[in-house]
Amino acid sequence: MSKTNSRLYHNTVISIVIGILLLPIVATFLYSISTRWGATILPDGLTLNWYLKLLTEERFLWSFVRSLGVCFAAMGLCIVLMLPAIFVVYYRLRYLKFICNMIVILPFAVPPVVGSVGLIQIYSDGLLPISGTFWILIFTYFTVIIPFVYRSIVNSLEAINYVDMIDAAKLLGANTFKAFIYVVLPNLKKGLLSAIFISISILIGEFVFANILVGTRFETLQVYLYNTKAVSGHYSSALVIFYFAFIFVFTYLASVFSKVERKSVKRRKN
Amino acid sequence: MSYVVVSNLTKSFGDTLVFEKINFEIEQGEFITLLGPSGCGKSTLLRAIAGLNSVDSGGIYVNGENITYQDPGKRGIGMVFQSYALFPNMTAYENIAFGLKLQKLSKDEIAKRVNEVLDIVDLKGRENHYIDELSGGQRQRVALARALVVRPRILLLDEPLSALDAKIRKKLRVMIRKIQKELNLTTVFVTHDQEEAMTMSDRIFVMYGGKIVQNGTPSEVYRHPVNEFVASFMGNYNIFDESFMTEHFTNANGKYAIRPEAINIKVCDSKDKATKGLTNDAYNLIGNVSFISLLGNVVRYNVKVNDKELVVDSLNNSEVIKEGTRVSLTLPSGELQELKSNRE
Ligand SMILES: Nc1ncnc2c1ncn2[C@@H]1O[C@H](COP(=O)(O)OP(=O)(O)OP(=O)(O)O)[C@@H](O)[C@H]1O
Ligand SMILES: [Mg+2]
Numbered sequence: 001m002s003k004t005n006s007r008l009y010h011n012t013v014i015s016i017v018i019g020i021l022l023l024p025i026v027a028t029f030l031y032s033i034s035t036r037w038g039a040t041i042l043p044d045g046l047t048l049n050w051y052l053k054l055l056t057e058e059r060f061l062w063s064f065v066r067s068l069g070v071c072f073a074a075m076g077l078c079i080v081l082m083l084p085a086i087f088v089v090y091y092r093l094r095y096l097k098f099i100c101n102m103i104v105i106l107p108f109a110v111p112p113v114v115g116s117v118g119l120i121q122i123y124s125d126g127l128l129p130i131s132g133t134f135w136i137l138i139f140t141y142f143t144v145i146i147p148f149v150y151r152s153i154v155n156s157l158e159a160i161n162y163v164d165m166i167d168a169a170k171l172l173g174a175n176t177f178k179a180f181i182y183v184v185l186p187n188l189k190k191g192l193l194s195a196i197f198i199s200i201s202i203l204i205g206e207f208v209f210a211n212i213l214v215g216t217r218f219e220t221l222q223v224y225l226y227n228t229k230a231v232s233g234h235y236s237s238a239l240v241i242f243y244f245a246f247i248f249v250f251t252y253l254a255s256v257f258s259k260v261e262r263k264s265v266k267r268r269k270n
Numbered sequence: 271m272s273y274v275v276v277s278n279l280t281k282s283f284g285d286t287l288v289f290e291k292i293n294f295e296i297e298q299g300e301f302i303t304l305l306g307p308s309g310c311g312k313s314t315l316l317r318a319i320a321g322l323n324s325v326d327s328g329g330i331y332v333n334g335e336n337i338t339y340q341d342p343g344k345r346g347i348g349m350v351f352q353s354y355a356l357f358p359n360m361t362a363y364e365n366i367a368f369g370l371k372l373q374k375l376s377k378d379e380i381a382k383r384v385n386e387v388l389d390i391v392d393l394k395g396r397e398n399h400y401i402d403e404l405s406g407g408q409r410q411r412v413a414l415a416r417a418l419v420v421r422p423r424i425l426l427l428d429e430p431l432s433a434l435d436a437k438i439r440k441k442l443r444v445m446i447r448k449i450q451k452e453l454n455l456t457t458v459f460v461t462h463d464q465e466e467a468m469t470m471s472d473r474i475f476v477m478y479g480g481k482i483v484q485n486g487t488p489s490e491v492y493r494h495p496v497n498e499f500v501a502s503f504m505g506n507y508n509i510f511d512e513s514f515m516t517e518h519f520t521n522a523n524g525k526y527a528i529r530p531e532a533i534n535i536k537v538c539d540s541k542d543k544a545t546k547g548l549t550n551d552a553y554n555l556i557g558n559v560s561f562i563s564l565l566g567n568v569v570r571y572n573v574k575v576n577d578k579e580l581v582v583d584s585l586n587n588s589e590v591i592k593e594g595t596r597v598s599l600t601l602p603s604g605e606l607q608e609l610k611s612n613r614e
Contacts (some may be wrong), residue, residue: 043313048442087292092538128427132467161353161354161355162360163357164351164353164354165357167317167320167322167342167351167355167356168349168351168355168356168357168416169357169368170322170341170342170343171320171321171342171343171345171347171349171417172368172416173343173369173372174343174372174374176345178372182357182368183357183359185360186357187357187358187359189359193386205601238539
């Protein structure tokens with residue numbers, strides 16, 4: 001096969017894969033900007049009215065804010081709790097690694113429909129009577145993303161020689177805490193960023209827990225989507241495209257931001 | 271009392287004893303090499319001196335002061351790790367400045383001292399690069415500079431050159447030794463490369479199975495190995511057991527060894543016979559050359575005497591003897607070293 005031929009082949013395969021992946025999104029997008037799209041291959045007319053309606057709908061905006069709030073709170077809680085735990089296990093209590101690797105799979109083992117029953121039980125009384133409030137959602141979402149946060153952090157921790165790095169820092173006068181903050185943590189940035197992206201993307205699309213645990217008392221994006229699905233398919237499509245675009249821009253900005261930072265350090269010093 | 275004293279140091283991880291009752295002393299400004307095979311406990315001993323490993327019993331004293339239970343950061347010990355252990359989130363400059371920043375020195379003072387060591391390790395102009403933008407040799411020099419900049423009392427180097435290629439390794443050996451001499455820095459260098467140990471050290475401590483089996487200058491250790499392990503580790507010593515000694519030389523107890531370059535080799539014809547016993551203070555063997563390797567200025571012959579193969583080095587300045595040739599070997603009796611058993 002000649003060089004141009006093989007390139008053509010590669011490009012074709014990649015285009016097909018991308019095409020298949022993009023198809024539902026493109027279709028949803030087209031639907032969200034069309035006036036009517038029934039019996040024809042292409043929509044009858046184009047409009048931005050669905051987006052205008054969406055962005056002026058207070059109920060939607062609030063649901064979006066609630067979703068973001070709960071997602072970020074759960075993600076923050078998860079990282080704040082997991083980071084020191086992982087560090088202690090990997091630096092001092094290495095025999096616990098195996099147990100941790102088992103435990104973090106648990107959230108996958110229990111389907112939300114079943115898990116929510118137990119969660120409501122636990123949080124109904126006792127120390128934390130938060131059933132039916134958004135708090136229960138934060139504490140539930142926190143467990144949902146544990147596997148992803150754990151893996152992202154552990155992967156980037158294992159990619160560096162953290163034991164020797166901490167030892168080196170200690171010999172230079174740092175205590176374990178300082179060594180962790182100055183030497184280990186900055187090198188976990190990539191893992192933390194991916195933990196953040198994955199967590200937010202997963203949680204913002206979560207419906208079952210949100211609907212069962214708090215439902216309309218604290219209407220999140222997905223619950224709102226579900227409750228307004230009868231209004232218009234076009235409207236729902238606009239909503240999906242909107243939050244998809246949000247995740248996309250959020251991810252893009254954060255990755256650009258993390259690259260620019262390092263370059264600017266170099267320019268400043270030279 | 272010497273500058274560094276290690277007495278009866280013992281360390282085990284759970285059930286495995288790594289080393290037991292280690293004793294040695296190091297003078298100020300001395301360059302010591304810990305030489306030993308992989309897994310014999312060199313790193314563990316070094317990390318114990320640095321305070322990165324606890325010890326079970328025994329003591330470590332520097333300048334008369336007991337540091338056995340001191341924090342690593344307070345011991346005044348610098349260390350270079352085999353894995354570099356540099357901080358990838360920092361530039362070379364920031365890596366080197368790290369220790370000084372923790373000491374809360376002023377920016378100017380830090381800049382002055384970092385620039386000083388950058389000069390010493392010849393890294394001027396590369397200080398603003400991140401670690402992944404530096405070559406292996408440059409990284410190791412950053413690690414060295416980072417350890418030197420805090421002006422440690424003792425410098426520990428754990429196989430700092432083993433990940434580098436031969437050429438850079440040789441260059442850095444010279445550099446490390448020069449810096450060490452200029453700063454009169456008490457240094458412990460770990461390696462499992464006997465050539466590295468020979469060329470760099472004031473004294474070599476040979477470690478084997480958690481013990482220091484021999485301690486002496488490079489030529490002492492090379493010329494007078496105490497046991498079979500040291501003999502085979504330090505060079506290509508020929509080792510004779512009791513029955514070989516008795517059969518060919520004289521009645522003997524235990525094992526003896528001789529360096530390959532101490533043996534004289536010359537061509538002989540089929541009439542010549544080996545004479546048992548001493549002739550002109552030397553023993554005599556007859557054999558056949560079974561293999562030849564040219565090592566540049568030295569030719570190495572493998573000579574088969576009955577079932578035993580001996581290694582003989584001779585200078586590459588006359589005609590090389592051909593494979594299969596019958597040769598006579600002369601072994602000066604003064605060069606035969608009596609070996610202790612490895613257990614002693
Ligand atoms: N943290 C640890 N836990 C348990 N055993 C250990 C630990 N560190 C080292 N050991 C054991 O102690 C012994 C000595 O290890 P050490 O790293 O000191 O060897 P070494 O002489 O430095 O070897 P190398 O030349 O390969 O670096 C080995 O048998 C090793 O398995
Ligand atoms: Mg080692």
